[in-house]
Structures are given as C-alpha cells and as structure tokens.
Amino acid sequence: MDHKIVIVGGGAGGLELAARLGRQFGPARVFLIDRDETHIWKPSLHEVASGTLDIHREGLSFMMLAKERNFTFVPGNVTHVDRERHCVQIAPYYSAQGQLVFDARELSYNTLILAVGSKSNFFGTPGAEEHGISLDSTAQAEHFRQQMLHELAAIARQREQNVSPEPVLHIGIVGGGATGVELAAELLEAINGLTFYGTRNIDPKKNVKITLLEGADRILSALPERMSVAAHGLLIERGIDVKTSIKVARVGPDSVEDDQGRVYPVNLCVWAAGIQAPQFLTELGLPTNRINQLVVDEYLRTPDPDVFAMGDCAQAPWLGSDGTLPARAQVAHQQAAYLAKVVAGRVSNGPPHSQPFRYKDYGSLVSVGHSRGVGSLMGVLAGKSLFVEGLLARIMYMSLHLMHHLAVLGFWRTASLAMGRLLLKRSTPRVKLH
Template sequence: MQSQKTQIVIVGGGAAGLELATRLGARYGRAHHDIILVDENRTHIWKPLLHEVAAGSLDANLDEVGYRGHCHKWGYRYFKGTLAGIDRAAQRIDLAPILDDRGNEVVGAQQLRYDYLVLAYGSVTNDFGTPGVRENCMFLDRRADADRFRDRLLDQCLRVSRAMLVDEASDARVRVSIVGGGATGVELAAELFNAADALGYYGLEVFDRGRLKVTLVEAGPRILPALPERLAESARDELQNLGVRVRTATPIVESTSAGMITGDGELIEADLQVWAAGVKAKPITGGLDGLELSRSGQVVVSPTLQSVTDPKIFALGDCAFCMLPGRDRPIPPRAQAAHQMAATAFDNLRRLMDGKPLRDFDYRDRGSLVSLSRFSTVGTLMGNLVGGRMAVEGRLARMIYLSLYRMHLIAIHGWLKGTALIAVGHVNRVVRPRLKLH
C-alpha cells in the first residue's frame, strides 16, 4: 500500500509564500511531497510596486506572475481560495466558498489537510477605527485597489482637463490627500507627479503637474521615521519641490466625502483620499483555533518561525510576530524580512522532516530605501560591507532599490528566467508607453 504524501500547505502567495513554495517545489517536486499554495488571487505582484501601479507608471500585466503557470513549472499545486479557519486537532484548514463578481458560488467551501502549515497571508491597511475611512478612503493592499485608484485618478484628470478647455481661467485641480508618511505614502505622492508629467503625451495637452494638488498627512513629528532625520528631511524637501504639501504632527480624526478632518477641525478637501497610515495582520473570519496572536492580530512565533502554540504551524512575513532574543522590537513588516523568512522556513521544514534540530531565524537588516519615483531615492544601508549604517542617495540608492525587486524575481523564477525578465524590464521602459491608461 502506497504511503500518503507529506502535505505542506502554504496560505498566501506574497513575497514570503511564493518564494517558499518555489523552493519547496523545486526541492521535493511531486514525488513524495504535496506542496500546496493557497491564495485568493490568481496572480502575484510584488506589493512594494503597488504605488506605481496606482499611479499608472507600471503595467501590472507585465510584472505579475500567474500562479497556475508558475506552479506547473516549479512542482507545487495552486488552490484559489481564502482561509476561513483552522482545525488544529484534525490538521486541516477551511477555505471559504469562491464567489463570482455577481455573488454566485463558483466553488463551495473546501477543506485541505496538512502535515505542516505555513501562514503567509500578509497584512491589510489599519484604519485604527477612524470614522469614515472605510467608506471614503482607498487603500493599496491589492492590485485591484491600485487599479481602482488609477481609474479614479485618470477620470479626475480628464475632468479637470475638460474644465480647462471650457474655461481657460478655471481653477480646477486634482486634489489628492494621502494619510501616512511612511514609505507607501511618500512613494505614491512622488509617483503621482511623474504620472502628471506624462499625461501630456496621451491626450491631455492642457494638463500639467501644476493642476495636481497633493497633500501628505502624517500624525507623527516627521515623515519616514525609519530613516535618519537628515534623509527624511531630504525626502521632505524633494516632495515640497515637486509641489507636495507635507503636513506633519497632523492627526486625522475623520474622513468625509468632502475630505479629511484634522484634530484641529480643519477640512483638507480632496477628490481622492488614500489611507496608508499603518498595517495589521489580515483578519481570518473563522479564527485560528487558539493560536497565540499579538495585539495587531499577528501569529506569535518562536525564533524558528514556528507558532509558539503549535510547532506544525509556521508563520512568515507581515502576519508573523517574531521577537528575536536580544531585540526590543519585533521583525518589521518589510519585503526583505519576508524574503529572509522564506529561506529560513524552507531550511527548517527540511530539518523538521529529516529529524534534525531547527535553526533560529537571523534577521539581517539591509537598511531602508524609499524611491521618490524618477526624481530621487534616499535610504540607508546596513551590514558588514559598510561597517554599520551608511546613508545613500541618488543613483546609487536607486540602483540598490531596484535590486531588491530583482532578487525577488530570481527567487521565484530562477537565475536564467529571472535575469531574462530583468533585461526585458529594461527594454519595456523604452518601448512601452510611460503610463498605463487602461
């Protein structure tokens, strides 16, 4: 009688989940193991690129990865579905029914057994319960969110352009308010001006960046708190030179259809409102069957990345709360952390199945980089090569920023195809339109 295959289920096809599935599939294939990747989307796009998709600077159709084609090549299986709950006693996960865009059921609720479970379902924007945010603000959690923002942005640009044609003295503006002075908010604010400069090439001859009014709102004392103050000030100066109105120490207490209301009662009028002020672990409707969670809903893991409640369950990336010995803060929700966690989880799953002792996760902080579109890039590098912490700006910083995405491409496609895709990306920047307008 043939023995049952060892089944490893990975929930979430983001940076950590897809890289892990690729490694496991390449190592074990389908001979004695069944590697299953579960994700509610059909395609993967690197989340740090979503601000470019939102501004129209990046065509996601060229950069996204289809799970079905990818799994066929790399030896794992893909299930489209959303995690609804876990039954740890039965070693089973429950998947919610799949519905079409009209609400009709396509596939009913499903169950998948596991020998080992990896949770890598990521994070969502945290609105901190601020009134009106869910109703009036847009988020950049998924590609669909970025596409919706781009469509509304282009509609508003067209509306303003037409108003200027009718009345040359029109004071019509595209007013965008962004809450959150972290990397996402800052990068989106700069990318919008790159998009505005390009719109003249595509039919909006009377539109220019002067018609774009962007306000970046941060509750803290300064933007980009992860960077040294000098670099944060440099980024602020660059944004202000572009035309961004940067408001720090300005908490938002409510969002309305007309705009955002500050703690002082001021209304910041906006046609488009974006909330990028923080993240939390994606909530699971049916719960996680008693797994210990942090205050923000992350799965608490040991240094081996196993749940402190259940050693057969791992958690990676933004949904994991990992406090390593000797550190006073948990591992930050960054793409570089997800990449490193995937490598450690792969090694520890192999060791667990081989009966060998597991290794602790060793997070190597490579620094923080923030891209201000084609205008500038700022950040810090950390590590033995630079003897600690080094500030970088300009072309060098931009090159290193792009290398993070290139590392991800190589991790999920291999060296040959990954390198080819990097080369194709350079060609596309020359031959493809500067903006995606459809």
C-alpha cells in the same frame, strides 16, 4: 504517507518558500493557497496605482509558477484552520464572471505556514474605510488609478470650458511611511507623464495638488532621521505639500479633517497609515497581538508545533534588539529562506532546527520617483551605516525586487523577463492610460 506542506499566501514570503520547497519535494507534498490567481510584488502597488506599472504585464500567474517551480497551486480564500483535524478551510471560489468554480473545500496538512500578509488599518477613523482608498491589492491600486484618470479627465474638460477659478484635483495621502512617500513621488511623475501623452491642457503645477499628512513629527518616522530629512526635501522640491504632526480624525467625500478641526480639501484620499493582519487569524485559538498578527517565537513557530507564521502576519522577535521585526519584504524574503530549511528538516524527520531566525538588516531604501531614492545601508563600513541617495539608491531599491524574482523564477527566467520588459517599454507609453 507523504508529509504535506501547506503554505497559505503567495506573497513576498510565501511564494519564495513554495518555490524553494517545491524544487526539493515536488507538487504531491508542497501546496500553495492564494485567493488571487496572479502574484504581484506588493512593494510595486504604488506604481500600479499611479499607472507607471501595468499589472497585466507585471503580474505572474500562480499556475505558471507552480508548474515551473514544482508545487501545487490551490486558488481560494482561506477562512479558518481546524487545528485539531489538521486542515485549512477554503471558501467557495468564483471566476471573475461570478461563476462557481470550486465549492467550499478543505486541505489537510502536516506542516502549515501562514503567510497571509497584512492590509490597511483604519484605526476606526470615521469615513476612512468608506472614502479612503488603500493599496492592499492590485484591484485597489487599479481602482485608484482609474479614479485618478476620471478626475483628471474632468479637470481637462473644465479647462477646455475656461471654468473659473482654475480647477484643482486635491490628492491626499494619509500616512507618511514608505508607502505614502513612494506613492506621492510616483504620482507626481505619473501625472506629468499623463499630461505629456493625452491631457495636455492640464498644468500639473496649477491643477493637481498632492498633500501628504503624517501623524508623527517627521515622515518615515520608523527609519533613520537623515532619510526623513532627505525624503522630505525631495518631496517639497517637487511641489508636494508635506504636513507632519497631523492626526486625521475624519475622512469625508471631499475633505479630510484633523483632530484640531482643520479641514484639508481632498478629492482622492489614499489611506496608508498603518497595517493589520487578517481578522481570521484571531479565531485560531493561537496568541495574536492588537493588530491581529500571530505571535511566534524565534523559530517562527506558534505554540502549535505544526503551525508556523511569517512575513507581515507574524509578530516575531528581533534577536539582538528589544523589539519585534518590521513588516517589510526584506524580512519576509529572509524568513522564506530560513523556513525552507526548517520545513525540509521536518519532512525528512530530522532533529528540530537548532538555529533561531536572525534577521540581517541590510538597511532601508525608499524610492522617491523613478530616478531618485534615499536610503541607509547597514554594516557597509565596519558595521557602520552608509547613507545613499539619488540614482544609486534607486538602483539598490530595485535589487530587492530582483532578488525576489531570482528566488521565484531562477536566473534565466528573470533575465529574459527583464529583457522583455525593457523592450516593451520602448513601444508603450510610460504611464498606463486606459
């Protein structure tokens, strides 16, 4: 009987793994399950939220990818894994119009790889889930974009009526990690763009205020201090209010309150303060940590020899350091390449893979708008890190997305897609307006 490989989650890591294995073993053996029909590169979600990236053009159809890369795509939300019977359980699947497409199903496996990513962690903060918008999915990013357009249109109407005092849209971003920083910068550019295309009577300097609230004493606290300083400077220079050492205690419909009782006016709140893995992982009888990540060893194995986990949903040791691997696309990308070899060995009944997964840190890059970035590249000069800034950092930042496309689509498709997008850019507005 064929060895069946089931990958749950077609994100940054899972899709690359499916594409690699599909090429080798074909659709009768390689199955990818995702709850969405379209793949999006998650680090682009802040651009979807600000309207500078159109999801209808950027998203890649899993069906198309499955045909191209020779795997079987199974749409659906996985709710449980029955490890004794070696099968995953998939919830009933409904079309966008609410019609039942598939009843609840099961899919059996010989090797299972869980790559279900992560979502926002609200840490039980009162009001955060209700009033904050997180950027975990394209639907949420689109929801934010539409709310923002709605609020800006209201401001434009008030200005037409000469309402006094001057109306202000307060956008609060809770969390000064890479997501929060990138979103703040992208929003500013998008709002400047919007006023250029349609709502000309809005003055972004007077009518929009973006505040970034960070709990630690510096933004980008997980990255080198020099990057924090550079990014902080760039944000301030662009008029973004950056507040550090602020512990948000409550989120309301029009404000955010910190643990000292200080209140910040916020009409639109984005929650980007931390992550957690999906809850169902804690119900599989496998060890998980306090943010629901499956605990794996240096071979990315759970204690069940047939179940592996990768990407944001896994807590994996960082060999050569005391810590665990960060939740980053770069990690998921490298783990996909590693697991492709491990799983190929299992399919061909070879000896167990003898090399553990070693993460190669190439550094960190953060985009601060469309033409600027900051970053530190590792091991460039005899093992030392190199600080990069400006357009060069932004171009390097985009290279991670390019590598993902190359792994998933191959060279020619990536090149034609890039060319197509470049041409489309010339005939469409810079910011999605509808």
